[in-house]
Amino acid sequence: MDDHSLLVPLANERPQLPARARNLSPIVPRASISGRALVAVVAIMTFLASVTTGAVLLVSASATDWQSEVSSEITVQVRPHAWRDIDKDVAAVAEAVRTQPGIIDIKAFTKEDSAKLLEPWLGTGLSLDDLPVPRVIIARAQPGSSPDLAALRTRVAQVSPTATVDDHRAWIERMRSMTNATVLAGVGILILVIIATIISVSFATRGAMAANRPIVEVLHFVGAGDRYIANRFQRHFLRLGLEGGLIGGGVAMLVFGFSESVAGWFTGTAVGDQFAGLLGTFSLRPSGYLVLALQSLLIGGITAWSSRRTLFATLDAID
Amino acid sequence: MVAPGSRFQTPHRTELSLVRFENVGLRYGLGPEILRDLSFQIPANSFQFLTGPSGAGKTSLLKLLFLSLRPTRGLVNLFGHDISLLNKEEIANLRKRIGIVLQDFRLLDHMTTYENVSLPFRVLGRDESSYRKEVIDLLKWVGLGERMDALPPILSGGEKQRAAIARAVISRPQLLLADEPTGNVDPTLGRRLLRLLIELNRTGTAVIIATHDISLMDQYEARRLVLHQGRLHIYE
Numbered sequence: 001m002d003d004h005s006l007l008v009p010l011a012n013e014r015p016q017l018p019a020r021a022r023n024l025s026p027i028v029p030r031a032s033i034s035g036r037a038l039v040a041v042v043a044i045m046t047f048l049a050s051v052t053t054g055a056v057l058l059v060s061a062s063a064t065d066w067q068s069e070v071s072s073e074i075t076v077q078v079r080p081h082a083w084r085d086i087d088k089d090v091a092a093v094a095e096a097v098r099t100q101p102g103i104i105d106i107k108a109f110t111k112e113d114s115a116k117l118l119e120p121w122l123g124t125g126l127s128l129d130d131l132p133v134p135r136v137i138i139a140r141a142q143p144g145s146s147p148d149l150a151a152l153r154t155r156v157a158q159v160s161p162t163a164t165v166d167d168h169r170a171w172i173e174r175m176r177s178m179t180n181a182t183v184l185a186g187v188g189i190l191i192l193v194i195i196a197t198i199i200s201v202s203f204a205t206r207g208a209m210a211a212n213r214p215i216v217e218v219l220h221f222v223g224a225g226d227r228y229i230a231n232r233f234q235r236h237f238l239r240l241g242l243e244g245g246l247i248g249g250g251v252a253m254l255v256f257g258f259s260e261s262v263a264g265w266f267t268g269t270a271v272g273d274q275f276a277g278l279l280g281t282f283s284l285r286p287s288g289y290l291v292l293a294l295q296s297l298l299i300g301g302i303t304a305w306s307s308r309r310t311l312f313a314t315l316d317a318i319d
Numbered sequence: 320m321v322a323p324g325s326r327f328q329t330p331h332r333t334e335l336s337l338v339r340f341e342n343v344g345l346r347y348g349l350g351p352e353i354l355r356d357l358s359f360q361i362p363a364n365s366f367q368f369l370t371g372p373s374g375a376g377k378t379s380l381l382k383l384l385f386l387s388l389r390p391t392r393g394l395v396n397l398f399g400h401d402i403s404l405l406n407k408e409e410i411a412n413l414r415k416r417i418g419i420v421l422q423d424f425r426l427l428d429h430m431t432t433y434e435n436v437s438l439p440f441r442v443l444g445r446d447e448s449s450y451r452k453e454v455i456d457l458l459k460w461v462g463l464g465e466r467m468d469a470l471p472p473i474l475s476g477g478e479k480q481r482a483a484i485a486r487a488v489i490s491r492p493q494l495l496l497a498d499e500p501t502g503n504v505d506p507t508l509g510r511r512l513l514r515l516l517i518e519l520n521r522t523g524t525a526v527i528i529a530t531h532d533i534s535l536m537d538q539y540e541a542r543r544l545v546l547h548q549g550r551l552h553i554y555e
Contacts, residue, residue, distance in 0.1 A: 023437060023447050029429045218425050221385075222439040222486070223415030225408050316407075 028215060028232045033208040033240070038201065038303075042244025043251070045197045046299045049190055050252030050292045056186035057288045063179040070168045070175075074103075074147070076137040079162040090135050092159040097139045100155065102147035105140040197299060198306040205237065205310040216315065230311040234304060241303025249296025256284045256292075336360040337494050337525050338384060343393030345379055353379060355549040357393070361527065363493065366520045368536045369529040371546030377529040380546065381496050384527065385419050386410050398493070415443070418487030418524075420497040424479045426471040432482050433458065433467040439490040454489060461485050461515065476503040484512065488519055495519065498529045506534075513538060 078093055080086045094108045109117070114133055141147050149167055156163045209216065212233075219229050260283040266272030284292075338361035345354040353376045361367070361384075369377055382388040383395060386402060395402045397413055405413070426435045436458060440450040458467050461481040471479055480503055487495060497516065501509035509532075517539060520526045527544075530536065536543065543554040 022451075023434055023441060025430045025434050027427075027430075027438075027441065214425065215427055218427055218438070219442065220387075220411070220414070221419050221421075221425065222442050222490075223411055223417075224442040225411035227408075228411075228442060 043248035046248025089160040237307035238304040242300035245296040245300035339396040341394040367542040375546040418492035
């Protein structure tokens, strides 16, 4: 007997059309997950994280430059005294410094140079004869060498008792503290951004699961395990996370890419000079861009991870 | 009609018990016990009606059988497994051996009839080419050959019911649970759906139909499980 005779022909009265059926629909439709809002949130978070990281990298790089520049410099100050000829003192001190082992170059500031230095505060046409302005000698040490400062101080004191030697150690320490504080603040902001991203993604995941609860229930009916169901949702969240991460990271990279040009527009202005002094040329190194790209991927990964965590927690509650 | 070699063939009958309940009780939260001291077995290849007045606990018993609920006391043994010892993944695996048809169909509106019916195979990870013909044959068999590419919102109640039944039986479950499967269709189609379930039973699936439709039960001589005031009375 033909097995099919067991089956009831329920639709013999209807003409049968050739089947064109195919599995084309995703089990979890993309439109059912409110993706735009999540992409926007992740993009904004990634942008903020990237700007923070980029700024920290710029400050660190500039601070390193300042420190290496300043640490190879020694400043000698010769103060005027009523019974001493300051020009002679400056010449004697300059000679003493020049002959100190490890010193490769010196620059003694003349009276006019000193007046120029004070111009921003005291204005032009200044006569230094009326003021007890100290004179400065900048000495450049051989990079990597550390001149004997005690010996230098002794020699300088012998030729001019009013001269003092400063190797900028205290200033470098302050710079280092400031740089460390900037990096710590940057890391703090990054942690906050990541926490905010995780919370946003968790809310979005819960919302998506609530909206798709009928799908989850049907999948349970047909024997799908939590891992299978979570994977159907997670691929959407991974894509949304990467999309947001790439948009936010890409915009941040463009901002840093154009920042050099933008900084150029403000050159010569007070604001431009302040920024240039703080952040150098405002240009991120290639390794900086790599860090921003990796960070964008990391935020995409964090989105996927936090959605997965929420998915399993929600699936536990649904069953 | 189903093509030769399809899985809809009569298997060797066995008298093994698929389901065994011993002194099972169920209560929701701190409320009264709505199912009390249920002790029964569902043999393989058996056919039974589960009946009783509205609110008697038929749907709750079906949920216990489908592992959507855990009993508050007693032993539930399904396919030889004590369900109290199973984890979520093991429960999901057991569910693959159970088909369920609910009153509200639970079809996915964004999927075509074909996609809804083939869903159990997708979940199993099977390649579409290995089951496509089977799904099409079944859809033709239940009279949905023309509606394969239709979305559920445009199907009639009867068509949805047949699609839901097709989805429940496509993976050839060992146990089929049907909650009021003829509740949304006219008497003629109701008779046809009953015949479909009877034929399915003949091919080796144990069937439990929850209904309070006396006329439906009168159409087929079968075991009756009657729930009344939380207790189960069995009429062989």
